[in-house]
Amino acid sequence: MTRISLSRLHGERVLVVDGDAEQVIDLAALPAYVAGREADAAGPPRWVWDDTARWYPSLLAAGVRVARCQDLRLCHHLLRRAPAVDGRLLDGDGSAHWDRLGPAAAPSHPTLFSADDTAEHLRADREDERQLAAVAGSPEAARLGLLVAAESAGALVAAEMTYAGVPWRLDVHERLLAELLGPRPPRGARPQLLDELVAEVRRSLDSPALNPDSRPELLAALRRAGFEVADIRASTLQAVDHPAIAPLLRYKKLAHLFQTNGWAWVDEWVSGGRFRPSYQPAGSTTGRWSSNGGGALSFPVQVRSAAVADEGWVLVVADVAQLEPRVLAGMSRDRALARAARGADLYQGMVDDGAVATRQDAKLGLLGAMYGATSGESGRMVAGLTRRYPAAFGLVEEAARAGERGQVVRTLLGRGSPALGGTWDESPDAPPADLDDQDRRRRAYGRFTRNFIVQGTGAEWALCWIADLRNRLWRLGGDGPLDARPHLVLFLHDEVVVHAPAALADAVGAELTSAAATAGALLFRELDVDFPLTISVVQSYADAGKPGT
DNA sequence: TTTATGGGCGCC
DNA sequence: AGGGCGCCCATAAA
Known part of the structure; x- marks a missing residue:
């Protein structure tokens, strides 16, 4: 060529x-x-x-x-x-x-x-x-x-x-903001409904000048009310029985929406009916993408209703069920796990295989193995599953050991992990580390390398998927420029959104599936690992079915 | 005044 | 004693 x-x-x-x-x-x-x-x-x-x-x-x-x-x-x-x-x-x-x-x-x-x-x-x-x-x-x-x-x-x-951008309905987004926050406030001011929540919290805690965004102030006010809490996380506050908590939690949630995806976000990132975030391919050390503008990889469920296909077009949303466990089955060439991975639900496959009693146990065990859980329910499941799937569990275990020894590991296609003390763990003039500290860091690096090989190979599968999909969508044709044809508008690690003329929705779905099969074959050759997709054809991204597995 | 860091939360 | 990221704020440091 x-x-x-x-x-x-x-x-x-x-x-x-x-x-x-x-x-x-x-x-x-x-x-x-x-x-x-x-x-x-x-x-x-x-x-x-x-x-x-x-x-x-x-x-x-x-x-x-x-x-x-x-x-x-x-x-x-x-x-x-x-x-x-x-x-x-x-x-x-x-x-x-x-x-x-x-x-x-x-x-x-x-x-x-x-x-x-x-x-x-x-x-x-x-x-x-x-x-x-x-x-x-x-x-x-x-x-x-x-x-x-x-x-x-x-x-x-x-x-x-x-x-191309994600088709974005400004009116839908602004209606949502108005309903939850009130009318758009002047620059620098708090929206009306947030203001009311702050007033209620202050009243309730008898602290007229309380800044609800200040951790020390909040901790002090709660202490005066007789509640000693270690932090102000929502999950911690939930357990506190005081009338200020409900409005406070609501404030925190809505304040986050206001700050992260409110009017200022719209002004900056939405134009001409399109949300145009900026992506950073391989922006993370594992090869996953990151996003350095617009927050494309983390825009919350709450505002997805504003992502709406153009008139006569649809959004085809596809996500891979349990991508990383399937990748682990493939890269370890664990035939038993690959067998469990035939079909739509890998965890259920493990149950049917007799490896584990419930779907939840299967999930806990696999995630625990990939993340390095050492204790609790998850840690216990790992031990049992290791006997059933020795190749898969052995592979992540070996990667963790290598990391603990300070060695680098690599993904299936050969991406190397950053060295210990390199970009992974940057602390230039760390104080002379004592032995315990040294040990903790080695273990932490081991958990990182353990996850690196799976997350990184998962990212490689996804790259192959979208690379093939891109060409397939182009061949589906139509005339004219890229955005007059079916085209990718969003990619989130294991999920894609395609904006397509409604008449091509089924064809796009077929290409999504074929591209997934191609990616699996490229990485794992004859070893038959399924990568089943959940595909929804919707007008609004918010309507896409998302089985949260 | 600007810059760096950490908590908390959002996504996978 | 569970992986990867970005973003916002408050806070501390400079």
Whole structure:
């Protein structure tokens, strides 16, 4: 496959390297050039660039969609930390700049490039050669190659989702806010209904100047009323029998809504009927995405009713049931657990297998194994299940031991965990740790590495899923730009939302299912692990059925 | 005055 | 003595 690298030069110019052919073109001419090459009879090339978030938004704005890319920043970061990669193959002219490269600024405006002086060091073609050599030279070249491709495809998805946005009904959101909080207050003021709750709490606690957001003040007021509590968590306050508690808890809940997804949030993140958050692919050390603007990965159930499909369109919402336990079955090649994973409910499968008495026990045991529970009900279930599923439970146990020894671990496709004392556990000049403290930290790192291999491999499955889905949705067709066709608008670790013309809802559902099967086969080959989806076709995201398993 | 940290809560 | 994140605030430190 043709690889074409793009490097920015000073001025508004771009160096294009296609095999032995080099040319310099104007930035303004880039969309037309890319569109032309995408239409090559021999198939679309792979675009090689420093950072998808820097190049792709302006292409999308010009109506150009690309099929494939290599995101050198993401892949450099990945390969640097991959245990199966010889780091020396990544060293060379300008490689230190790639080591230091951070994520591009959030693409709030699809601006082009900020002029800085690292341009000549970021020759994409040279870094591309090093990355190709690093992958090829690894004993795990096939898996790493897949990971690099999936990571890059994820970056394309992220840019496309920000470009398209989640269809968002301002009127629905504002009606919701008005009902729960009252009319929009002037800047800096508390909404009326929150104010009333504060007044009630103050009255009730006989503290006329109480700031309900202040922990010390709240603790003191409660003490005066005769209640000694250790903290002001909602779950703690629930147990206090005092008339101030009910309005206080309601205040806390609504204040959170006001602050996090209130009018200010709308002003900042919703425009033109679309919610456009910013995603950070591989933003967490496990390879999961994070979101550094808009809170896309954590917008609460409460405001999801405002995510409503356009007229004549629907939202197709799909989530994977018990993704991580299934991934564990696959990566450990535990045939007994994989058998239990046939069908819609893995936990029920374990019950039917006779491994455990109830569904709840199965869930407790599996989650306990993945998170490193050592005590309580969960801890006890782990012991029993280890005998039934030795490969699966042994794998996470081994990862925990490795972490406790200070060793790094890796996901199925080869992403490495950050080293102990590295980015994982940053405390520059920690006070001279005593032995107990040292021990605690090693155990904590062991719990982290235990979870890392599962959460990280789960993230890899999800990347393969959305990468394949992206292409399938494109092939479903329609004419015109990306957002005139069925397209992804949201991705939340194990769940996606597709915005699609109503007539294509069933077809989209079929592609979601096929893409999940493809992802399973890519990661686990012939080992048959099911990844059943719960699919809802809805107008409003709030109506999607979510079995909370 | 600005900056860093931790509690509390939201999501998976 | 249970993993990963972001965001908001109050608070403490600088």
